[in-house]
Amino acid sequence: MDSCGADESTTARWMAAHRGMYERATRHPFTVSIRDGTVDLVAFRRWLGQDYMFVREFVAFVASVLLKCCKQSDRTDMEIILGGLASLSDELSWFKKEAAKWGVDLVGISPLSSNTEYCRFLQSFDDPEISYTVAITTFWIIETVYQDSFAFCIEEGHRTPLELLGTCQRWGSAEFKQYCQSLQRIADRCLANRTSDAVKSAEEAFLRVLELEVGFWDMSSSRS
Numbered sequence: 001m002d003s004c005g006a007d008e009s010t011t012a013r014w015m016a017a018h019r020g021m022y023e024r025a026t027r028h029p030f031t032v033s034i035r036d037g038t039v040d041l042v043a044f045r046r047w048l049g050q051d052y053m054f055v056r057e058f059v060a061f062v063a064s065v066l067l068k069c070c071k072q073s074d075r076t077d078m079e080i081i082l083g084g085l086a087s088l089s090d091e092l093s094w095f096k097k098e099a100a101k102w103g104v105d106l107v108g109i110s111p112l113s114s115n116t117e118y119c120r121f122l123q124s125f126d127d128p129e130i131s132y133t134v135a136i137t138t139f140w141i142i143e144t145v146y147q148d149s150f151a152f153c154i155e156e157g158h159r160t161p162l163e164l165l166g167t168c169q170r171w172g173s174a175e176f177k178q179y180c181q182s183l184q185r186i187a188d189r190c191l192a193n194r195t196s197d198a199v200k201s202a203e204e205a206f207l208r209v210l211e212l213e214v215g216f217w218d219m220s221s222s223r224s
């Protein structure tokens with residue numbers, strides 16, 4: 001129970017239980033350096049190119065979540081996930097525009113090892129044995145790490161360079177936050193109906209995403 005007497009959701013419990021790991025992913029030195037204006041632009045360019053490749057793989061991952069959802073035939077979930085998938089088209093165009101602005105060659109780059117590892121994890125969701133609950137939980141936390149990380153870069157007191165504000169607003173906006181909250185509600189609803197083993201698998205996926213996100217930021221800032 002929380003302080004209002006309502007049951008705390010599963011995802012809220014995990015956030016509290018794994019606070020340290022969550023903060024390592026969402027207050028990483030790379031994004032904190034964006035917020036305090038000391039970001040190394042070589043690292044930013046590396047992140048931009050690598051994330052473009054990640055998002056291309058993420059499209060297939062979201063499509064796999066959508067497929068699992070359709071098999072369960074929940075119309076409202078389907079519309080939210082489909083909206084997310086559709087918005088990735090805009091996101092890819094945005095990456096191309098930014099890459100041109102920052103002089104990043106998207107054709108000539110190859111994925112670095114942390115990116116490859118993360119993409120392999122995303123590809124593993126093609127397996128029909130992986131449940132919709134695990135998939136939607138994974139989708140929610142992937143989006144939430146970006147939402148929280150970039151929202152912090154535009155919160156009061158930030159010194160984010162002007163030319164990076166658009167990037168931070170892309171994931172740090174109130175609209176993106178609402179979208180993440182919709183995904184969280186779906187995940188919590190699914191988790192509420194599952195056996196403890198199924199919930200444990202979803203929690204493992206949640207923790208794996210946090211680990212992979214830290215690896216992705218480390219890679220961007222050349223810490224790995």
Ligand SMILES: Cc1ncc(CN)c(N)n1
Nearest residue numbers: 051054055142143146216
């Ligand atoms: C590595 C990573 N994680 C999450 C997101 C948000 N879709 C992203 N673009 N890149």
